[in-house]
Amino acid sequence: MAALLTAVSPTVYFWIDDGGGGSFTWGSAGRCLGNELSDQLWFMSGLPLFWYGGAPLIVLGFLGWYLAVRAGRERLARALARAAVGALLLCDVSHFLLLILDAAIGAECLDAWGPPEAMSLSVRTGLLSLAPPLLILLAVRRPFVRRGRFLRATFAALTMMALLLVPTTSAFPGRMSTESELDCDGSGDGTAKGFSKAEKDFLCRVHGHTVFHGEGEALAVASDQVLLERGYRLCKMAEHDIEGALRSEYARALGSLCPVVAQAQENEGRRRQEEQRAFFAKGEKACAAHPAHRPRAKPVRLARATMWTESWTINGWDEGFEGTIPDLAEELVGSERGALAIWAADESGHACVTGESYAKPPPLETKGWDEVVEVGYESPSGSLVIVDNQATALPDLTPGGPGFYRVRVHLRGRELVYQVPDPPDGAVELLVMVFPGKETEPIVYK
Template sequence: MSRRSWMLWTAAVLAALAPSLYFWVSSLLSEDDGTRYYAYMSSGRCTGAQIHSMTPEHLTSHIPLLDYGGAPLLVLALAGWYVGARTGRDRLGRVVARCAAAVLLLRRLPDLLLLSLDGALGPECLGAWGPPELVSSQAGWDLYHLVPPVLVLLAVRVPRRTFVRRGRLARTAATILTVTATLLVTAQAAPAGEVSTEGELDCAGFGGGTVKRLSEAEKKFLCEVRGYNSFYGDGGIEGWQDAPDRVVVTQGHHLCRVATQHGGDTGVPAVRDAPHGPLAHALGPLCPAVARWQEQEGARKQAEEAAYHAAKDKACGRHRPHRPKIKPVRQGRATMWTEFWTILGWEEGFEGADPDLVEELVGSERGGLAIWAADEIGHACVTVESYRRRPPLEIKGWDEVVEVDYDSPSGTLTLSDGNGKSLTGLTTAGPGAYRVRVHLRGRKLVYQVPDPPDGAVELLIMVFPGEQTKPVVYR
């Protein structure tokens, strides 16, 4: 057990621990745990990436001996080598150490060799492994992690007094490592790839695009990924807006193949939880299977929504129609929806008014009207009646009755809901002063049960001319 061997063993353990210690200290200083998510995949002709994608990475990810760069395994091997030397079983100790080194070498070498193979095929195949900066970093760390097992092999090597030509296995390993490093350096020196602009991709469809190397489907896919087609200009899919065209398209094709295996369903875990899963939101233009699934899913949801609303309309239709005591100029009924407690009435030029409610039921301001209809989200069975004179007061059968003033600037008040329905002709006397009397029943039931029955809330809204300005609470 020479001093040289102990120094090499120490260097091997420290080299294995160094990256973990570095990232630990760095995370403490920067408060960044360093977690990043990237997609790894194969393209159709890239053999290395295809083989890599079929390798189950979890086989070695949960073995404690391989944590911290394999330092626990090296310490265990050091103990075996030391015991073997102390008990006169030097050969057994060297076998234990070499087996540990072989495990660490086999953990890193396959990916380096596969990456080198794709690097020899060209930059397009390297794009299947991820963004260039990620590939460079990962390859560098893989090469670094070969250092500890090499130091172990040197530590247990038996010194020879005369020159001995190395065996074929040793020469082959040295050649492979040299070629691997050369290919990786050469491949990573290639351009990272272009990021086409909105105009170059012709996302607006005016025919002025200059990109020739991509199909129309790939261009549309890139436009969606980068957010060029977004009405709101939301900047596209986070983390992918600035990735090179070839990387995004390659990963999109891979995700398309995965989705196609599941009938185009982008909601399955294999697609949704993939590192490049966010691209599924833009996959329709690139992937026919996804486009068909999205069309079918849209039709199914529309049918479900139509059936849902039809059931609510049917429930409202079961209520007895209101029989006014005097004949109104106009009467209308509708099932009206809200996502923010109230249904609103506006006149042209006064859209967006949101008056304060009297008794949490009805409020008004010039050109605007608001009426409570649901506990945040829901529907109400609404009847509106327009009169030319004040109608008789009706309180019996109603839980709440409140009357407020309304100033109509144009005589075109329209009551609208959040689902596109509207009731018009409420201010039949034209511009001027009106009174709005709102009758309500069902609010208590809505608040008492988490899932009230359909048609629980009923509203009767009477609109008629009147100069009074103070609100009146009848019940």
């Protein structure tokens, strides 16, 4: 009965007081033997026999023991009780013991077990889960047999666990400073003492308080001292294994703490910029190789640009209407008041775009083009500008000021883009003609 009450007591406690609904969330890139084995055994917790701290298994073991005793099979009774004890130890206590194993290996192995609060909870529940198996063993012990050796072994094991718990509890000293204490916003109002600016920047980035490389998620949750110890350990590692340091979960923040990592990240940034410049230069060269369009009427304005999209379309907006993406007519061009969208790629790619503005409707051109579609466009401000994802822009295409216009879009190269997974640069060519016109319905010429 004592073993059963002890087993269900945590469940009863959390039914009465759920702790305010708090929870722990963390991420870790490193794992060690204990945590890996714990994951393999975790499925047992979901089996009905192990619900409520193993209460169903304790009841079943008691019934088996009681029936065997009534039948005069005392050896079988003790075997059944010990089998229940073994199952309880494997399910509940094994996670606690495996945590101790990782603590003995080293503090870096504890990352996957969570922040200090979660670790403390695991330790407390692990110690509590030892009670029901011990109580069962005491209940089914043989009478009139010296228990000295058993008790000595038990106390020795518990003493060893206590000694191993020392690195576990000391691995998380200190506290975790808040965003305002670390002055993560740079306002100068921080109150955290004893940290250099580099250390504060590192802690801010690890906790996700500073957006770095476009990301603001927390990299880890632990005390300041633990995080700095890990950071400096990685800085030492970076001196002879920079690639290994850059593969760590703290890589985005390490540049604040380690000059060698900061230099490597700066070099990598320059390399990527050069690579990006070369990529776009290749696209511009491919577009420049196409013959320029020869207008049949003199345009008011004419411009050419190599435009890049990562979302199928290039877009045009009047001032104040940025962000609206109209639906496309014939999957080529769409418009709303102050907004224009033109298909330019199969999700992402370059398009060679020519924009022309006219004072009156230009001659219709369909020869040499695969598709020609015209839509109406209302320009509220007379400032239509077509832009791409790299801020490349065609100049104002509505020189007549606010009013109603027609936008005629010519396209070739769509079939090639759809036929091959990696189409050549310059495969898509667009000619965009803008001229006055009050007609609002789209017209498909080809």
